[in-house]
Amino acid sequence: MPQIKSAIKRVITSDKANKRNASDLSKLRTQVRKFKEAVAANADNVNDLHIEAARALDKAASKSLISKNKANRDKSRLTKKVAK
Numbered sequence: 001m002p003q004i005k006s007a008i009k010r011v012i013t014s015d016k017a018n019k020r021n022a023s024d025l026s027k028l029r030t031q032v033r034k035f036k037e038a039v040a041a042n043a044d045n046v047n048d049l050h051i052e053a054a055r056a057l058d059k060a061a062s063k064s065l066i067s068k069n070k071a072n073r074d075k076s077r078l079t080k081k082v083a084k
Contacts, residue, residue, distance in 0.1 A: 025065055031056040032074070039081045050082050 002008050035049040043049075054075050061071035 028056045
């Protein structure tokens with residue numbers, strides 16, 4: 001544990017950020033997984049889940065959790081699944 005007050009604050013702040021980022025990434029993965037399961041099961045709400053998954057990818061990219069290129073690549077792959 002650091003001794004300097006600013007270093008102590010930095011440890012606490014980075015810990016909060018790590019927890020928040022892990023939570024947001026988990027939400028993203030859950031949305032994408034729900035979409036993929038719906039596609040596999042030929043569910044009725046595939047289009048709604050596709051929109052939610054794309055929105056989650058965009059939010060993750062805007063928060064720098066994933067790169068913009070990864071978000072666009074993943075959205076393209078999800079769109080191909082909808083088209084099938």
